[in-house]
Amino acid sequence: MSEPNLTEEKNAFDPHASSLQGEVQQEVLDELYAIRGSIDNFDAQLVYLLAERFKATQRVGHLKATHQLPASDPNREKAQIERLRRLAHEAHLDPEFAEKFMNFIISEVIRHHQHISDNHRGPAADA
Numbered sequence: 747m748s749e750p751n752l753t754e755e756k757n758a759f760d761p762h763a764s765s766l767q768g769e770v771q772q773e774v775l776d777e778l779y780a781i782r783g784s785i786d787n788f789d790a791q792l793v794y795l796l797a798e799r800f801k802a803t804q805r806v807g808h809l810k811a812t813h814q815l816p817a818s819d820p821n822r823e824k825a826q827i828e829r830l831r832r833l834a835h836e837a838h839l840d841p842e843f844a845e846k847f848m849n850f851i852i853s854e855v856i857r858h859h860q861h862i863s864d865n866h867r868g869p870a871a872d873a
């Protein structure tokens with residue numbers, strides 16, 4: 747018989763975790779849980795999407811380090827932010843929020859690129 751997986755148990759997600767239990771009618775809680783089920787699915791997708799984006803940006807980081815290119819590309823960022831603000835507006839998402847969120851992600855990517863560059867070994871001097 748296998749041992750219970752303690753890590754899994756400790757990390758088990760309780761979709762009904764709430765500070766509202768006992769505070770509101772059960773029907774209200776049930777509706778809240780139903781909506782939160784969708785929120786949990788969206789959040790999981792966000793994590794997977796971000797993970798895939800960071801995989802791609804890591805590749806860019808290695809390419810830049812290999813060719814001694816700067817970690818950031820301000821013109822590219824400007825074009826991205828303009829496009830995303832437009833998309834956000836069309837999607838009824840606050841463009842200010844979209845810009846702040848994007849800048850937050852990009853600054854983390856640049857930090858990764860600097861780290862990759864700092865740890866990059868160039869071609870051996872005697873090669």
Ligand SMILES: C=C(O[C@@H]1C=C(C(=O)O)C=C[C@H]1O)C(=O)O
Pocket residue numbers: 803806817818819820822823826851852855856859
């Ligand atoms: C990923 C890159 O590096 C940086 C990060 C960016 C991003 O996260 O989209 C965009 C421009 C760069 O400042 C890139 O140059 O494409």
